[in-house]
Amino acid sequence: ELKVEQNPLFLSMQEGKNYTIYCNYSTTSDRLYWYRQDPGKSLESLFVLLSNGAVKQEGRLMASLDTKARLSTLHITAAVHDLSATYFCAVDIHYGGSQGNLIFGKGTKLSVKP
Amino acid sequence: EAGVVQSPRYKIIEKKQPVAFWCNPISGHNTLYWYLQNLGQGPELLIRYENEEAVDDSQLPKDRFSAERLKGVDSTLKIQPAELGDSAVYLCASSFDGPNTEAFFGQGTRLTVV
Numbered sequence: 600e601l602k603v604e605q606n607p608l609f610l611s612m613q614e615g616k617n618y619t620i621y622c623n624y625s626t627t628s629d630r631l632y633w634y635r636q637d638p639g640k641s642l643e644s645l646f647v648l649l650s651n652g653a654v655k656q657e658g659r660l661m662a663s664l665d666t667k668a669r670l671s672t673l674h675i676t677a678a679v680h681d682l683s684a685t686y687f688c689a690v691d692i693h694y695g696g697s698q699g700n701l702i703f704g705k706g707t708k709l710s711v712k713p
Numbered sequence: 714e715a716g717v718v719q720s721p722r723y724k725i726i727e728k729k730q731p732v733a734f735w736c737n738p739i740s741g742h743n744t745l746y747w748y749l750q751n752l753g754q755g756p757e758l759l760i761r762y763e764n765e766e767a768v769d770d771s772q773l774p775k776d777r778f779s780a781e782r783l784k785g786v787d788s789t790l791k792i793q794p795a796e797l798g799d800s801a802v803y804l805c806a807s808s809f810d811g812p813n814t815e816a817f818f819g820q821g822t823r824l825t826v827v
Contacts, residue, residue, distance in 0.1 A: 603755075632815060634818075640820065641717075641804065641818040641819055641820045641821055642756070642804070642806075642818040643818075644815050644816075644817065647815050687755050687756075689755070700758045700761065700769055701756070701758065701816070703754075703755025703756050703757070704755055705753070705754055705755055706753075706754070706755055
């Protein structure tokens with residue numbers, strides 16, 4: 600059974616600090632996604648990582664993928680309050696073609712405090 | 714451009730009653746997904762359509778859940794009869810049919826069964 604594990608599940612940060620969220624998965628996959636979800640809202644796509652060694656950055660967030668270690672990281676630089684949300688990683692177990700069955704982690708609830 | 718539209722946003726029903734959710738995907742997206750999100754968890758795939766065809770419904774509890782996408786555009790997810798444990802958020806998503814595409818999610822329907 601494929602497992603996608605995120606840690607930590609809860610993260611309270613101070614503004615200006617750096618931190619990393621980890622996403623481990625238990626089966627081979629070459630596609631990994633990061634989503635953001637605000638309370639009561641839908642999921643917003645942040646990053647799509649498609650190959651080993653892929654690194655993508657958007658503002659204060661940077662995501663990377665190591666397919667050999669089956670590990671993805673989401674690094675937060677100089678956190679600000681607006682980043683407070685729940686972050687999900689998701690692994691696609693459908694190979695080739697369009698996006699198939701995404702297996703999501705439980706999410707990391709991030710709270711950034713002044 | 715309009716995103717994925719779902720209705721209703723909220724629904725409260727008594728157990729054993731039927732309920733239906735509607736989804737209008739992004740124009741031109743031929744792949745449509747229904748996900749279930751329990752409180753504090755990541756979404757789980759229920760069914761995936763490519764045009765009118767359900768290509769992955771292995772996680773759909775077929776004794777009480779059904780879905781259709783008759784013209785390959787809008788989709789309806791139905792539960793009959795609803796149980797208390799069906800209380801959750803039902804998310805619809807859509808994507809282009811192509812390699813390395815990503816799904817875009819609607820705001821979801823929050824179902825409460827009492």
